[in-house]
Amino acid sequence: xxxxxxxxxxxxxxxxxxxxxxxxxxxxxxxxxxxxxxxxxxxxxxxxxxxxxxxxxxxxxxxxxxxxxxxxxxxxxxxxxxxxxxxxxxxxxxxxxxxxxxxxxxxxxxxxxxxxxxxxxxxxxxxxxxxxxxxxxxxxxxxxxxxxxxxxxxxxxxxxxxxxxxxxxxxxxxxxxxxxxx
Amino acid sequence: xxxxxxxxxxxxxxxxxxxxxxxxxxxxxxxxxxxxxxxxxxxxxxxxxxxxxxxxxxxxxxxxxxxxxxxxxxxxxxxxxxxxxxxxxxxxxxxxxxxxxxxxxxxxxxxxxxxxxxxxxxxxxxxxxxxxxxxxxxxxxxxxxxxxxxxxxxxxxxxxxxxxxxxxxxxxxxxxxxxxxxxxxxxxxxxxxxxxxxxxxx
Numbered sequence: 001x002x003x004x005x006x007x008x009x010x011x012x013x014x015x016x017x018x019x020x021x022x023x024x025x026x027x028x029x030x031x032x033x034x035x036x037x038x039x040x041x042x043x044x045x046x047x048x049x050x051x052x053x054x055x056x057x058x059x060x061x062x063x064x065x066x067x068x069x070x071x072x073x074x075x076x077x078x079x080x081x082x083x084x085x086x087x088x089x090x091x092x093x094x095x096x097x098x099x100x101x102x103x104x105x106x107x108x109x110x111x112x113x114x115x116x117x118x119x120x121x122x123x124x125x126x127x128x129x130x131x132x133x134x135x136x137x138x139x140x141x142x143x144x145x146x147x148x149x150x151x152x153x154x155x156x157x158x159x160x161x162x163x164x165x166x167x168x169x170x171x172x173x174x175x176x177x178x179x180x181x182x
Numbered sequence: 183x184x185x186x187x188x189x190x191x192x193x194x195x196x197x198x199x200x201x202x203x204x205x206x207x208x209x210x211x212x213x214x215x216x217x218x219x220x221x222x223x224x225x226x227x228x229x230x231x232x233x234x235x236x237x238x239x240x241x242x243x244x245x246x247x248x249x250x251x252x253x254x255x256x257x258x259x260x261x262x263x264x265x266x267x268x269x270x271x272x273x274x275x276x277x278x279x280x281x282x283x284x285x286x287x288x289x290x291x292x293x294x295x296x297x298x299x300x301x302x303x304x305x306x307x308x309x310x311x312x313x314x315x316x317x318x319x320x321x322x323x324x325x326x327x328x329x330x331x332x333x334x335x336x337x338x339x340x341x342x343x344x345x346x347x348x349x350x351x352x353x354x355x356x357x358x359x360x361x362x363x364x365x366x367x368x369x370x371x372x373x374x375x376x377x378x379x380x381x382x383x384x
Contacts, residue, residue, distance in 0.1 A: 025235060090257070143215075146222075175210060
């Protein structure tokens with residue numbers, strides 16, 4: 001139990017494994033936002049991301065007993081969803097994200113700042129799209145999801161120097177595109 | 183490659199305080215950080231909880247059904263090979279090829295042998311071999327120069343025997359093979375090359 005009275009990940013896992021499957025709702029509510037954001041950035045489509053996350057969380061529920069470190073549930077869930085995203089990308093003829101799915105347009109009533117922000121987001125999304133899946137994954141895990149390199153290594157199975165190199169390359173590629181377009 | 187000053191990476195990796203970054207480098211760091219902040223905004227849309235919990239409440243599929251589903255679904259397969267194992271594998275294949283696979287090849291009849299034709303024609307566009315084995319018909323046996331070094335070769339299986347032949351260069355120039363086993367005069371005052379095809383003993 002944390003300071004807010006919410007059960008810890010280890011407690012939730014124990015409850016679900018003890019037969020309280022409704023307790024899995026805590027897992028969904030706790031991690032859905034981050035997983036959906038990660039998958040959307042990887043796949044470029046909210047619908048495809050929703051499929052990947054839903055498949056991943058159902059899979060996580062069914063194999064919860066194999067989660068060796070319930071206290072690190074977050075890392076385990078990201079690993080499952082990362083693999084679902086890779087499977088989705090492998091089903092496409094090329095490994096990049098679709099360009100035709102534009103982000104939601106800002107309502108002009110929201111003001112010029114919101115419009116500008118939406119344009120910036122579209123630009124950044126396009127730049128992210130240009131990265132290889134490996135670099136995109138590394139950048140999003142590091143800078144969007146705020147994970148440490150140790151957590152990223154646990155999720156991807158890659159070595160920390162490899163991940164650092166990918167993040168560095170991703171930053172350089174993104175900066176190149178963003179500086180050219182602004 | 184648009185390289186970034188190493189100190190920007192260090193700040194973004196949390197290894198260096200931002201104060202340590204010169205003012206002229208801060209803008210580039212802020213561009214990267216700003217992009218990340220934009221991407222970190224939650225993706226709007228309905229919650230997946232009801233969809234996932236509906237699956238959670240459904241009885242798990244049987245083992246056979248899961249297996250069928252697994253085989254029917256595409257999976258990403260990643261091979262990661264250490265260079266040392268690649269070299270070892272290549273060496274093993276080479277050893278196998280040398281000691282075990284050298285007998286592999288076309289299955290020749292008792293009265294068949296292999297004839298190899300080699301000629302040096304540096305500027306040729308095409309080279310064919312004609313002779314008594316193909317009734318002197320050009321265009322049936324082409325020589326190849328795969329590495330473009332001007333040396334054209336062809337290896338063909340022929341019935342055992344002695345044959346006269348010539349090369350036809352670029353479809354019009356008939357020249358004998360001076361490296362042949364021997365040369366003989368033909369009825370037109372020219373020389374034909376001679377090749378003797380012997381049976382291959384196994």
